[in-house]
Amino acid sequence: MASRRRRLDEGPAHVRYDATAQAAAELVIERYSSSFGLASRLLEEPVRAQVRSIYALVRVADEVVDAPRPGVGTEEQQVVLDHLEQEVQHALERGLSSDLVVHAFARTARGCGIGMDLVEPFFASMRTDLTRTTHDPESFATYVYGSAEVVGLMCLRAFVADEPSPEQSYEQLAPGARRLGAAFQKVNFLRDIAADSDDLGRGYFPGVDPRGLDDAQRDRLLDDVDADLAVAALAVDRLPPSSRRAVRVAHRLFAELSARLRETPAERLRQERVRVPGPRKAALVLDTLVRGER
Numbered sequence: 193m194a195s196r197r198r199r200l201d202e203g204p205a206h207v208r209y210d211a212t213a214q215a216a217a218e219l220v221i222e223r224y225s226s227s228f229g230l231a232s233r234l235l236e237e238p239v240r241a242q243v244r245s246i247y248a249l250v251r252v253a254d255e256v257v258d259a260p261r262p263g264v265g266t267e268e269q270q271v272v273l274d275h276l277e278q279e280v281q282h283a284l285e286r287g288l289s290s291d292l293v294v295h296a297f298a299r300t301a302r303g304c305g306i307g308m309d310l311v312e313p314f315f316a317s318m319r320t321d322l323t324r325t326t327h328d329p330e331s332f333a334t335y336v337y338g339s340a341e342v343v344g345l346m347c348l349r350a351f352v353a354d355e356p357s358p359e360q361s362y363e364q365l366a367p368g369a370r371r372l373g374a375a376f377q378k379v380n381f382l383r384d385i386a387a388d389s390d391d392l393g394r395g396y397f398p399g400v401d402p403r404g405l406d407d408a409q410r411d412r413l414l415d416d417v418d419a420d421l422a423v424a425a426l427a428v429d430r431l432p433p434s435s436r437r438a439v440r441v442a443h444r445l446f447a448e449l450s451a452r453l454r455e456t457p458a459e460r461l462r463q464e465r466v467r468v469p470g471p472r473k474a475a476l477v478l479d480t481l482v483r484g485e486r
Contacts, residue, residue, distance in 0.1 A: 210299060214241055216292035217248035224251050230473060231445065234438035234480075242304060242350040243435075245296035249280070250314070250343055252293050257321045258392065266322045273322070277315040281308060304349040305358070313338035321394070329398045336374050344373030351435040361432075368427020372443065375420035379449050382413055386462045405458045414454050421447055437480060444476050 221232070221244050232244055256273050260266075276294070283289035283298035284307070300306065317338030320331075327335060348369040352361040381388070381396045388394045389402035400409055421443065428439050445468055452466050468476075 210295070213292040213295040213299070214245065217241075217245045217296040220248040220251050220293060224255075230477065231438050231442040234441055234477070236434040239350050239434045240438075242300040242353075243347050245293075245300040246306075246343065246346045246350065248293045249297040252276070253315065253318050257318050270319060270322055273315065273318055277311070280311055284308065284311075300350065301346075304353040306346050306349050310342045310346055310349075313342050321392075325393050326395050327398050332396065332398050335396070336377050337370070340373040340377035341370040342373070344369035344376075347435075351431055351439075354434075355432060365427045365430060368424045368430075371420040372424035372427070372439070375417050375424060375450075376442075376446055378413065378417045378420070379446050379453070382410070382417075382453055382461065383449070383465050387465070403462070405461060407458045410458045410461070411454065414450055417450050418447075421450065441477055441480050444480065445473065448472065448476065 218241075225247065232240055232247075235243055253273065253276060256269055256276065260269055276291075279289055279291055279294050280297065283291075283294050284301055287298060287302055289295040289298055301311075315338075317335050320335055320338075324331065345366060348362060348365055352358045352365065355361045385402045385405060388396065395402045397409075397413060400413070425443060428436065428443055431439055448468050449466065452468065453461070456464075456466055
């Protein structure tokens with residue numbers, strides 16, 4: 193009885209539930225994303241918690257399609273994915289979910305104005321991974337929009353939620369947020385080209401055989417990435433102070449990855465995953481902080 197009384201004295205039950213849901217989202221980020229976890233620490237609260245709740249849901253959905261359990265086929269994966277999307281929709285409507293990660297996401301979404309107009313394209317792209325192994329230019333653009341650009345737009349909703357004119361800020365910065373999300377996704381496609389092909393049977397880049405990637409194709413793909421990063425940089429400079437430093441660090445980390453990929457022979461990309469070493473990551477973060485870029 194005494195222990196139950198202490199728990200009740202900690203605060204309203206719904207507040208503790210919200211905090212537990214946020215802690216679950218934080219755990220997902222810690223387990224699955226080192227680079228994002230590093231950059232997200234530079235976000236100011238409450239934006240940091242909001243962005244982490246967005247990425248936690250994205251990570252869970254991604255694991256449903258990319259890490260199937262032995263004996264579980266694509267039909268079962270799709271059932272789980274459909275259920276997850278339905279639970280997100282219900283949580284957006286009622287503000288409550290028994291799924292802790294969904295609950296954390298829904299609290300952020302309802303507070304920042306994230307609706308099903310962004311959620312639905314995301315889940316559509318996740319379903320594509322269960323049914324499609326190659327892409328043409330049109331399907332690739334659709335996939336990248338749903339899997340990455342809308343995630344950038346979700347985060348932008350959190351970034352500008354407390355601005356004097358959030359809708360106006362969102363509309364002005366949305367093109368840059370989309371290009372940054374696209375750049376992140378394309379870099380990861382190139383870094384993971386061997387694993388996606390060998391382990392998952394997927395080839396994302398239209399007209400590129402993952403087993404025959406050459407240096408000219410690599411450079412063409414990275415030219416596209418660098419063009420995305422250049423456009424995104426203009427938007428980063430206009431973000432609110434609560435998010436600007438963190439997004440600039442993420443931008444610089446992926447620009448560094450792009451440069452390292454360009455220096456890596458295409459045949460080696462089939463054998464190793466290019467990374468930014470820990471000391472270099474730390475140097476990029478420190479350089480951003482020393483410059484006082486806010």
